[in-house]
Each structure stands twice: as C-alpha cells, then as structure tokens.
Amino acid sequence: MEPIVQLGTEHVNPALSDPALGVMNFLNQVAMQFPQAISLAPGRPPEEHFAIGATLPYIERFVREGDLTQLHKADRHGIDSLGQYGRTNGVIGGLIARLLRRDEGILAAGNDIVVTIGAQEAMCLCLLTLCGRPGDVALTVDPAYIGMAGAARLLGIDVVGVPCSDTGIDLHALEKTVQDLARLGRRARVLYLCSDHANPTGLTLSVSERRRLLQAAQSLDLLLIEDGAYSYFCYDTQPLPPLKSLEGGERVIYLGSFAKTVFPGLRMGYVVAGQRVAVAVGESASLADEMSKAKSLLSVNTPALMQAVVGGLLLAHDCSLRDYVQPRVRAIHASRDAMLAALDKYAPRRADGSRPITWTRPSGGFFLTVTMPRPIGNAELLDCAKRYGVTWTPMSYFLLDQSPSPQLRLSFSYVTPDEAAEGIRRLAAWMQHFIDI
C-alpha cells in the first residue's frame, strides 16, 4: 500500500469548515439518495434550450466578424489566435457594452468591462480589489446567493448581513450596520444584492426602492454590487431599470452572467467596473484595470473560445438577447404558473378556509418561497424526500448564520409544468404534518 500523508485540521483553512459549504453537499447527497424524487431544489436553467450543437458555430462567426485586434497575431492565425494567451479582461467587452445598452439601458465602455469565469469570479474580483484591508467589511443582503458570502469567507474577508425578505431590503438596518461598523473602526465597502427576482427570496425592488437604495449608498459611501443574473426572466411585468442605469448608478458595480441566458457550462460572466481608482498621487486607473491584476492571478484569462461563442451569438442577434431567451422565459413562466396553480389547489387550508402555510407569487425569476408554521431544516428535507418524493431547499442554507427558518425555497426553473404540479401535490401531502388539527 502507498504511504499516505495525513494532514491535521491545523493544516487546512478553517474557512473550508464553514457550515455554509456543507449544506449544498447535503442537498446533493439527498438528490443522489433519492434519484426518483422530484427536485424543486436546483437553481438551474433547463437543458432543453441549450442547443450547444447550434451554438458552437458562433465561434466561427466571431472569428469572421468580431474585433480580433485584441488578439495576438490574429491576422496571421485566424481561429488559432483564440488559442493563445490573450488580454486579461477579455475580448468581447465592446459587444457586452452594446448588449447592456440595448437590453438593460446601462451605458458602459467596453474597457470598463472584465469578462469573467461566470459571475462567481466577478464576485471574487470585487472582494479582492475592494475589501483587501484590515477592517474592510463586505455587506450582503441576507438571505442571498451563498456564493458571495462564501467567497468572502474563503478569502478571509468579514461579511455582515443586511436583512431582506420578499418584500424589501431593510434600509434602516443597512444604515445602522454601516454606522455600527464605523464606530468599531471598520468600513463597510460594498453591499451585494440582486434587484430583480432575487435568489432565494424572489424579491424585485420597485423603482422607488431602487432610488432610495442608491441614495443610501451615496450617503453611506458604499458601493453596490448588483447581480443581474435573473434580469431577463420577467413574466408579469416589463423589466425594470437596473440600479446601474439610474441616477447615482456610478456607485454600482454590475455583475452579469450568461449562465441563465445561454448556458452555465460556458462559465461566462462579466463585471462592469468603470469607477476610478487613485493609484498614485494625481494618477488614476479604472477599477476594471485593477481587477485585471487580480484576475491575472486567479484565472489568467477567460477561455477565448467561450468568449467567442458569446461574441458570435451577440453579433448574430444584434447585441440583444431578449428575443433569443424568449423560449426559455416562456417555459419557466409556464412552470411558475403550474406551481402556483398547484399550490392554490393542493396546499392545506384550515376549516375556515384560511391558509396556515403561505407562499410568494414572484413576478419573474426561478424561485418562490414558502413559509411553514415552524422552522424546518435538514431533518424535514430528508423526511420529505424519503416519504413524499420531493426535495427543496431550506431557507436557512441562504442565511449568513444558517439560523433556523420556517421558510423553504422552491425552484420552478428546472421542472416541466407537469413536474411542478406533481411536485407540489407531493409537497402538500407532506405539509399536512404541519397543520394543527
């Protein structure tokens, strides 16, 4: 037998023992243990719309029509120039700038955009560039996508939550948090949030809430990190203007992703970071340029072939993805409707007709939340998977402190309408256990 090196716990980064990193593991284990269960857990786009075979030829289109001047020796080597080391911040910033102008009303220069390995790398770049000093704190709405807080903890950066729910972000708590930190000599640098159909709450901020948040950021000297992951997935209303496009938007760092609009396996995202940074007396650089230094040490480049797929796709669609994503928007919309209808039909009522269990009616996105009469967690999830054949995600997974919560997140993005209805029928049977007779 080969000798084994056994490393003690003292050898390993304690951030890796963070319970937040274990919860997704538990969810995967449940999924593997009960493969026949209907999963209302994963926040994935449906594969039916990926059409990878039809997407790869966009590489050729980008090579024919794209701006390859940022690629080395592109004139001599055509497509092979995509194989070389390239510009750290990527080669499709200009096309993404046109996309942002058309689809989001965001005005950005191509040079202010860093093309990243999904939005996840973009979060790391924000944290590494902006929260790198002792006393720096990253704020995130709470609950939120766990990748932001997880990255902060991995990188040794303190993260503090600002309460939010499906009805809004608590701006009073935001102000108090920033002031409390300041009294301790610490500085809140950034606040991470999603303004449209947020994961996991489904929250969409109204335009007036967006304006109030921008004013708060201004008065608290805070940068906002706006995650636009779900901005295309509007079902009942027209898209609202992103924070980045509104007055005061210069305080916003915008994160984009092609995971939901094209497919996740591309690992294509970006960050818009045109803020100016003093780098020496009288000299400034763009935040995107500072981020490029960090990116050169994380991933060197975003794979140029993946950039070319998106670049060619944007060229072929005149730099708008609104029409391109319609089939999947319609599909997920239908699954949402089926899920809501099934909840109306199957969820338990009291004798007087009232509902002991409530749920949200999100106007878009991938998720809704259900509020149970008491906190639920792993034990209830396991029981529900085993006895009722349906899985979901406890809201506690998304809370910074993992505290018990009576809420759960249901995803309707990765199921057909029939699966959504059947999943809810099963879930409703499980819900009966929570009703006082």
Place this chain on the structure above:
Amino acid sequence: MEPIVQLGTEHVNPALSDPALGVMNFLNQVAMQFPQAISLAPGRPPEEHFAIGATLPYIERFVREGDLTQLHKADRHGIDSLGQYGRTNGVIGGLIARLLRRDEGILAAGNDIVVTIGAQEAMCLCLLTLCGRPGDVALTVDPAYIGMAGAARLLGIDVVGVPCSDTGIDLHALEKTVQDLARLGRRARVLYLCSDHANPTGLTLSVSERRRLLQAAQSLDLLLIEDGAYSYFCYDTQPLPPLKSLEGGERVIYLGSFAKTVFPGLRMGYVVAGQRVAVAVGESASLADEMSKAKSLLSVNTPALMQAVVGGLLLAHDCSLRDYVQPRVRAIHASRDAMLAALDKYAPRRADGSRPITWTRPSGGFFLTVTMPRPIGNAELLDCAKRYGVTWTPMSYFLLDQSPSPQLRLSFSYVTPDEAAEGIRRLAAWMQHFIDI
C-alpha cells in the same frame, strides 16, 4: 458628463500595488511601443500547432465515448448535458489519471484530481486550502514563475523565497528558512517548484537532487507543489521521473497544464491532491475534496466544453500526449538550437577569446538565461527594444524582491529558428555596450 466615483488608495487592496504585478504591464507596453521588435520575452507556445479547427470535434468524441455519468441527465441530453452546472472537480479526472500513469509514471486516482482553470487556479486552490491560517507561509523557489508568489500576495498569504539558480535549489537555505520561520512561531506549509526546465532558470533537477528534495520535505514536514508545465519539452535527454512518482512522492501536490501541450486558450489545468485531511475526529477527506469547496467559490466549474476537448483528445490518443506534442517539441527544439548557435556565433568575446557574457544551455523547456556583467532592468530593456529591435525579460521580474539582477531570460518558444538567430544577432550588438574595452 456622467458623474464619476473616485476611490482613494485606501479603498483598494494594497496587494494590487505590488510591483510584481506592474512588471508584466511594462513588458506589454514595450511590446506595443515597438511592434517590429523581435520578442524573446513571452513564454508562449507557438500558434502553428494549435489546430483549433481540428480540435473542437474532440468534443463530440468525448460525448460519444467519454464517461458522462458524472454529468446530470447526460442520457437524456447528450452534448447539451455539457452545458449544465456539473461536478465541481470536473469530469475528466479519470482520463487525466491514465495520462499521468502513461506519460509521467504517476499513479493517481481520478477522484484525487481537480480539473482547474489552468494551473493558475490550481495554485490558488493550494494556497487557499493549505495556507489559510495566521502564521502560515508559502515558500517558492526564487526566482520562479511569478503567478505563484503573486497569487499568495493577492490572497494575503506570506511568501518567502528559497534561492535557486540554473544549477540547483539551495537545500541548506530551505532548511534554514523553515527553521527560522518556526522559531518565529510561523509554519512553512508548501514549497513551489518546477523540476523540469523551470521558468525562468531552465533548471532541471537530477534524480538524486529530486530524492534529496523529497527527503528534505519529509524531515521539514513540508508539502511540495511540483509544477509540471514543461515536462514534455525534453530535447537532449529522456524525461526524468517527476517528484510525484518517486519514493516520498505522497508529499507532492502535482500541478499539470494543457496550455503548452494543447493550447493556452483552453485554460485547462489540474492538480493531483490525494493527501488525506482530518476534517473531524476520526474522519478524513481527500485534499482534492477540500479544494473542491474552494473551487466552488472561485469558478464553480471548469467549462465542461473545454474539458470535453481535452477528454476527447485523450480518448483519441489512448491517454498519452507524447506523440501528439512531438511536432511542437521538434519546433521549439530547433529554435533552441538556433538560439544557442547564434549566441556561440555572435556573442562578444574578449581579446583572449573568453566570454564576458555567459548563458545557459538548457536541455529542454522554453527558456535560457544570460548573465551580463552588471545588473540590468527596465531602462536597458527599453533601450535594447528601441535601438536594437529585440526584447527579453529582466530576471529581476521573477525575483520575489524584484532586486536588480545581471541576468535576463530569453524565450525560444515563440520564435522561428530564423527569428531566434536574428534576435540574438541584434542582442549581441546591444551586448557590446557592456564589454570593457
């Protein structure tokens, strides 16, 4: 005009002001300023051998013949399953394990391999998992590829150098460094090095030096991070066994890259990390599993399409790349020979026939080093580019403290034999300035 947010220096991570991050910038500026100069600077593989058009069909081969069981719903969606979120540590670990066994004599389990965004992400994963506590120190041979020390600094991890040259690593200094750190209550966790044709020194360790280094690692309780980036590029000798394949190799974390053997734009690398880690009393996990937690927060996944390119290529070549890389090995070998012949022919001699300027004769890899009579840096580089039309890299760029060095690094990987010869002819004219008459 749009309002601008101006962030003071206190807002930005001071690690980004590290001069090491500026040097490559300077090199790029020189390259842009003098586009007609022959560049003996970049450590790039030649594009002539990328054949991207012929490489993309390997995706289909992987989908047909690869083990897709690690992909979600692969049975239902074929190639489209590559578009979904997938296993964090990747889906071609088993094929890479076969490659390592055939080409390197390394025995590894597929599950102990993390497929990464190039070797750069692998370095970050090593640092984040193993150097995450106060007092932890990463060691690197010095000079070395700057990506390792740069990543450590970006991540706030102290890095200390162990002197090395084209003749060897100073094991006495290694021992003293580790002991000195221990006396200060600090712990050297890892030592980064390249055992074959290292960047920038060209150093290849002999088998007995490898054994001595492994013994030192054992007695100093140190893990070695062995970077195999240039292992295929042997010109004069047979490949030597990697540290990882020798007795005591269980202390070695092996980093691999497909940047030089396939092409850099894939951003495909990997890390072999089968060490056991205590995660709780009586429980252990593999280091690869701990790394997966960190990877899930840096990049989520390595793009599955890029994995499929390499996976299909490995399937098509029975999991050996030795024959596949022969054309580029021969090409770079020829450029090395042309560069050495030109140095013999053109480099200045004293009246007595002796050489005031010396250079190395590496048995493989991409680089040789030249030792000048006095320290050289940016000023000399700029002058040489401007007046003689040839560029190179000052060795000081690769030193941890950026201290002045009389050495420079010449790359022969990205020039034809004719360009190598002409570059050296120009360089020799510049060298005349350094000769005392």
